Amino acid sequence: MNESNCPDLTLIARGKVRDIYSIPGEDDKLLFVASDRLSAFDVILENAIPSKGKLLTSLSLFWFSKLASIIPNHLILPSPTQPNFDAFPESVQKYKDQLEGRSMIVRKCEVIKVEAIVRGYITGSGWNEYKKSGTVHGIQLPEGLVESQKLPEPLFTPSTKADQGDHDENIHPSKVAEMYGPQLAGEIERVALALYNAAAAHATSVGLILADTKFEFGLLPAPPSPATTPSSDAPSSATPHGTLILIDEVLTPDSSRYWSLDKYVPGGPQESFDKQFVRDWLIAEGKKAVGGVKLPEEVVEKTEGRYRECYERVTGAKLA
Ligand SMILES: Nc1ncnc2c1ncn2[C@@H]1O[C@H](COP(=O)(O)OP(=O)(O)O)[C@@H](O)[C@H]1O
Ligand SMILES: [Mg+2]
Known part of the structure; x- marks a missing residue:
């Protein structure tokens, strides 16, 4: 499914x-629908990748549950006690064919305009910067690192969250403190690192490396009610700005670089677990960051296979 079409619901945004739709009579919630759209080099491709939206949704649900003891999140439904689409509001039930398996009801919140990136390995834009200046997001690193090398410690390396059409810009962590004050900035960094460390440990246990990932956070005005806190021992991240919660998608191949542990060879780029075939094909065809591109069926199939394999390895489950 490339685009959902739910005319009786109000579409707030298409990312x-x-x-993202509003839910009639429930202003504090959003309907969050993962399509099968694929973007590469920040451009959306013509093809949909079958099952991608369902795989991403199921993977986010897995991680929300696994990480709930670190920070509360925006997920309301599906929940462990109400796992089925039948529990969704009546107004969305009529779109079951389109929405089932790829939708979440989430708590609407004020989005923090920072992409909370954590890097455990030096690659991508971090590697490009290091080659030029020996720094990553302005943070000085030891000399002599090679591409894809494990960093001495995972680094919090935020970027701005650009408006649609613009590119995110890597920033130094101190910039987050300038934007949101030291207390909230410190909390974002602490939580992002804790989430990365927990996720990276799980990834290792299933033969994957979590090279880096991006989290998004939001603020709720009031401290979470007991229903918001998935686990009673989950620490509440209350700050003067409100309560920090984890939002968006979590630890999917779209927001993270997963590598296969058994294929890992530092000193060069690694195969990524998602869009490797797409990026390779776009570069080979000279269509990098060009609009309106249609991928060959073979590239679509292989890409779906990568998303599915990532989901199955991380969760140990199979998606119908
Ligand atoms: N709980 C939430 N409340 C409000 N906005 C949210 C929430 N969770 C995620 N978002 C926003 O919804 C959008 C998700 O759609 P996506 O297709 O990933 O957009 P993008 O193109 O910006 O990555 C993001 O802009 C994200 O910041
Ligand atoms: Mg996104």
Whole structure:
């Protein structure tokens, strides 16, 4: 499904991947629908990748549950006690064919305009910067690192969250403190690192490396009610700005670089677990960051296979 079409619901936004609707009579919630759209080099491709939206949704649900003891999150439904689409509001039930398996009801919140990136390995834009200046997001690193090398410690390396059409810009962590004050900035960094460390440990246990990932956070005005806190021992991240919660998608191949542990060879780029075939094909065809591109069926199939393999390895489950 490339685009959802739910005319009786109000579409608030269409992101690169997600369609976001309001829910009649429930102003504090959003319907969050993961389409099968694929973006590469920040451009959306013509093809949909079958099952991608369902795989991403199921993977986010897995991680929300696994990480709930670190920080509360925006997920309301599906929940462990109400796992089925039947529990969704009546107004969305009529779109079951489109929405089932790829939708979440989430708590609407004020989005923090920072992409909370954590890097455990030096690659991508971090590696490009290091080659030029020996720094990553302005943070000085030891000399002599090679591409894809494990960093001495995972680094919090935020970027701005650009408006649609613009590119995110890597920033130094101190910039977050300038934007949101030291207390909230410190909390974002602490939580992002804790989430990365927990996720990276799980990834290792299933033969994957979590090279880096991006989290998004939001603020709720009031401290979470007991229903918001998935686990009673989950620490509440209350700050003067409100309560910090984890939002968006979590630890999917779209927001993270997963590598296969058994294929890992530092000193060069690694195969990524998602869009490797797409990026390779776009570069080979000279269509990098060009609009309106249609991928060959073979590239679509292989890409779906990568998303599915990532989902199955991380969760140990299979998606119908
Ligand atoms: N709980 C939430 N409340 C409000 N906005 C949210 C929430 N969770 C995620 N978002 C926003 O919804 C959008 C998700 O759609 P997506 O297709 O991923 O967009 P993008 O193209 O910006 O990555 C993001 O802009 C994200 O910041
Ligand atoms: Mg996104």
